[in-house]
Amino acid sequence: MNSSGEVGSLLLDTTMPKRNSQVITCKAAVCWGAGEALKIEEIQVEAPGPSEVRIKLLCSSVCHTDILYWKRDYVQLFPIVLGHEGVGVVESVGELVTEFKQGDIVIPTYVGECKECENCRSEKTNFCHKYPIQLTGLMADGTSRMSIRGQRLYHMFSCATWSEFTVMNANYLVKAHPSIPLPHACLISCGFSTGFGAAWKEADVQKGSSVAVFGLGGVGLGVVKAAEMLGATKIIGVDLKEWRGEKGMSLGMTDFINPTEDNTKSLSERIKDVTEGLGVDYSFECTGVSHLLNQALESTKVGRGVTIVIGAINELSVPINFLALMAGRTLRGSIFGGVRPRSDLPSILAKCMNKELQLDALVTHQVQLDDINHAFELQEQPDCLKIIVGFDDKKHL
Incomplete structure (x- = not known):
């Protein structure tokens, strides 16, 4: 897959589902x-509105947030199409959309x-008021x-990427180079960029500083790589799985702590043991495990830890x-690592294309x-990190 023209002709001309008054019938989870x-199920996906884009998904992936949406009944949005990581090709655009055209490769955010x-x-936050x-x-x-059999379907966030087609407002899309490896584009659409951005945009990790990363999944490894590059x-790195520590080391991590190896000390104490008793300049809680939040906070330096x-x-x-x-520490929440889709995400994409990010x-x-559904089972396996979801056309993975 070397050009957007090849993608457009291959996917739009030969694999277009049934149409009915610009409504596409396709498969979705x-x-x-x-x-x-x-x-x-077979669902119906309407034509895009004036400021919207309809996308044919090329591949997607699984994020921890997808699992939370699936498991927790506090969401109360059913029926819903899950998935928010992915990459696709533009099938059609609304009349007010000027920055995208049919055949463009795009990443949903x-x-x-x-x-x-x-x-x-x-430029201090990625929380946009308008979008x-x-x-x-x-x-x-x-x-x-x-919709499905006349019943409204909800989108997960603005995305819904576990569907062969989806519709999004153009302001939640970023154009990607057509030669980008599709799995890489999926990882950049949320997980890896969230971690990378947290170190880059939220913490602004400084040269010569110290960092602790709680959880070495796709997000945590993004933090590790950004911290190393900065x-x-x-x-x-802190994780229960030794093999994740090895992956962290390959990305620039200097030390690894397995919580199960020493029950006599807290994680914050063990981090201080390898930082001359002071703690780190920055810590990142990437696990979603609530009791680790205070450990992450306490592992940072008094007076200026973040x-x-x-x-x-x-x-x-x-x-x-x-x-x-x-004690002078700062605790900050973050969404998408503080990454602004249009201003910052292209920089991460460029690093992927020039092989700075492997x-x-x-x-x-x-x-x-x-x-x-097998992805949910795989997610619980000890050797699982990131799962890519394909759309039957295996040659694009």
């Missing part, structure tokens, strides 16, 4: 209730960027572009060690959309 097995609101102009994270499961006008001299919370935590409320916080080692499993 539909979630009908919390924790229920997903069902591969769940964060928008208008470049005009107060937050976007500040916020869509938690309603609907488009900006309160409707959905997906010049951190001590990068401590902790970035990245992992999606099951609980909506978590107790914080007030004394640790009052992402092949992060992909451990692949499934086809028809076998999506």
